[in-house]
Amino acid sequence: MEQGIIFDIQRFCIHDGPGIRTTVFLKGCPLSCAWCHNPESKQQNVQLSYRENHCVLCGECESICPQRVHQLxxxxxxxxxxxxxxxxxxxxxxxxxxxxxxxxxxxxxxxMDIVLKDADYYRASGGGITLSGGEPLFQPHFALALLKQAKRGRLNTCIETSGFCREADLRSVSEFTDLFLFDFKLSDEKLHRQYVGGELSKILKNLSLLNKLKKPVILRCPVIPGINDTQPHFQAIADLSVLECVQAVEIMPYHTMGAAKSLNIGREYLLNVPPADPETVKLWKSELLKMRCQKLME
Ligand code: SF4
Ligand code: SF4
Known part of the structure; x- marks a missing residue:
């Protein structure tokens, strides 16, 4: 039986694919998005989290830790x-x-023991299981085994992916995946390397593979003020929206949840950008519509 590392599992999700779903968050990601809202997903192994505002400075951890991690x-x-x-x-x-x-x-x-508890809800709503992360395809064998098992249980299956993965892995999981929630973050290769940390060309190649395989995709586009809220990037989103595989385009406005989480795990959060307000988001969407972006979600 396959084993993997997860950092969360959430039941009754309604934003990670159709119907009511259970979302499983696999740990580990090869990218380093500056705006990452799940920084605890980056490292694949188990890690410590410390909430400074809860600490009463009792010193118990300092006494017990064999590695001298804590010092008062x-x-x-x-x-x-x-x-x-x-x-x-x-x-x-x-x-x-x-x-x-x-x-x-x-x-x-x-x-699957947890996921199948809600089988009645999936049946009634057309829901199922979603693999998220981190990057689920950073643990390709585990992801594939989960999807196969879910399909044996006749569940609807989704993967939330950055698209930054081996083509062979994407091909293998695609057979057992009903819908891909596929990120499109930046359209300039140089900026992509700077803010995301991997080659854009690899991601676009994988998107084109899904198109060839006729696998349904929702294009998920995080928009970060001052970084990718630009005309060329919006035009690139509009251009991709016409792909046959793209069923919908979802704009994901930047929020700052990742900052506090980064602090808890000792990671630096370098982005200093305010969250996008609803008026700005409306403006982005109207820009996209002017560029003939299709299938834009409300
Ligand atoms: S055990 Fe450590 S982290 Fe917990 S309250 Fe005491 S000093 Fe703070
Ligand atoms: S006791 Fe020390 S090594 Fe063990 S989990 Fe805590 S910080 Fe890490």
Whole structure:
């Protein structure tokens, strides 16, 4: 039985594909989007999270940690995340739940036991299972095994992907995937490398593969003020919207949820951009419509 690492599983989701769904968040991502809203998904292995505003500086974690991750100096709790081996000792010792471990190893059966609890809701709503992340195809064997098992249970299946994956892996999972929620973040190769950290050409090639395979796609476009709210990028979205595989184009306005999460895991969050207000989002959509963007979601 395949095993993989997940960092969350959420039941009764209504925005990750049709109907009512269970979304499974696989840990690990090869990209480094500056605006990532799930920074805890980036690293594939289990990692420590520390919520500073919960800590009462009792010093229990400092005493118990064999790796000297925690140090209380002058009434300040210093955490060296890089030393943590994920043993979990400090988590149990903390009296106020300021510490936790993100990620756990599970089998496909563990996941399906949870997913199938809501089978009646999926049947009634046309829902099913969605694999998200991180990048689900960063654990291709686990993702494939989950999708196969879901299909054996006659569930509708979706994958939320950056498209930054091996073509062979995409091809294998496509056979067991009803809908791809496919990100399109930047249309300039240089900016893509700078803000996302991987080649755009690989992603576009994979999108074109899905088009060739006639697999339904919802194009998901995060829009970040000052970075990709530009005419050339909007035109690129409009151009892709005419692909036969694209069923809908969804604009995902930037929000700052990733900033606090980054702090909890000791990652730097470099973006300093305010979230997009509803009026701006309306403006973006009207720009896209002027460029003949098709299938734009409300
Ligand atoms: S999980 Fe273990 S190694 Fe990591 S900080 Fe806690 S006690 Fe130290
Ligand atoms: S055990 Fe919890 S409350 Fe005590 S110092 Fe560590 S993180 Fe803070």
């Amino acid at each position: 100096v002058n009434n300040e709790h210093q955490v060296d995340f890089s030393r943590c081996t994920g043993c979990g000792k400090c988590i149990e010792s903390c009296p106020v739940s300021a510490l936790s471990l993100i990620g756990k190893t599970v089998t496909t059966d563990d996941i």
